[in-house]
Amino acid sequence: MAYFVNVIDEQGNYELIDDEFIGLYPDLDFNTLPKLTDKQYQTYLAKANGKERFVNGEFVYEQIKVDMQAVISAEKSAKLAEINQKAQAFINDLAKYNETPKFERDTWLEQAKEAKAWVADPTVQTPTLELIAQMRGIPLDTLRQKAYEKAMAYQTVAAIVAGQRQGYEDRLEQAETLEQIQAIEPMYQLPQGANNEQTD
Structure with missing residues (x-):
């Protein structure tokens, strides 16, 4: 031929x-x-x-020129999205986010706010928690205390995961090559004994 x-x-x-x-x-x-x-x-x-x-x-033969800065920038954007997505997924799993309907999740912030206010001043009104306790048939103070503990636990967990996420982002900002970017494999975990409960 x-x-x-x-x-x-x-x-x-x-x-x-x-x-x-x-x-x-x-x-x-x-x-x-x-x-x-x-x-x-x-x-x-x-x-x-x-x-x-x-x-x-x-x-x-003409060599194809590759804009490595553009390639690295695109890789960094993709890696940052991965870092953020895994952090959010970790929190969602701990909070049983997908096991709770949206309307109920929408009350979590108010429950936490009322519970913290109650701890600071036991005479304060907590209408959201009062109605939930009434419908569940449990003592109001029991629910208030439980909501407070979960709110504080969530606050701690969020800070831990935020710190880990920011650490990965710092590494990403310092990365100069594709190999350094690809070597970043975000994995989130809690220190042993950390409380990972979320408010109901």
């Missing part, structure tokens, strides 16, 4: 013609066309990228 080079224009654009298909080109004089040596063809296979030209009887 042999290959001929048909140069199309002065810029060196070309078409490579397999000798098995010579019959499809009746207007070409293949005796005048450059014929690739085995070495030229093997080099062509190794280097061809769509930007090469055939000039003065040989291929001129």
